[in-house]
Amino acid sequence: MSDVNKLLEQAISEINFVEVGEIFLVKDLFKGYEWKRIPRSDRHLLGTLFLNYINAVSKVVVPIEKTSSNQQQYKKIVDRTGK
Template identity: 60%
Template sequence: MIDVNGLLELAIKETENLLEGEIFLVKELFKGYEWNRIPRNDRLLLGTLFLNHVNKTGGSIQVIEKTSSGQQKYKASVQNSM
């Protein structure tokens, strides 16, 4: 059983590796085989949860246009320094 909240945390953590101005899809935050192993319903839920997280926190990720296939695109803004 896949824990979608755990996947969300992994995706959020992976955004720390993005460069400023980099454009990405949520699926690109996972290795290809990892993404393919996530059931479609869970991938859709993960996408919704990630979008809600970005809209709620307003951090270093901004929502941009969708792809022609309806996937939400994001852009990494100024990186937080830690």
């Protein structure tokens, strides 16, 4: 699980590069080849951990509706400085 925790830390840090108002998926926070190398079970766990983090801690990103393929979407509502 430590690998998934490292991936979670990486995903959280990548939020800084998302524009305010932008809608994204967790996989968008990784390069395509990086995402494809993560085992499917770890990607699922990462998605769950990321959603839990957003719901419990983040004031910067909110979860919005899921895609037609049941992937959770997120929207950045403010940057880290509160703008």
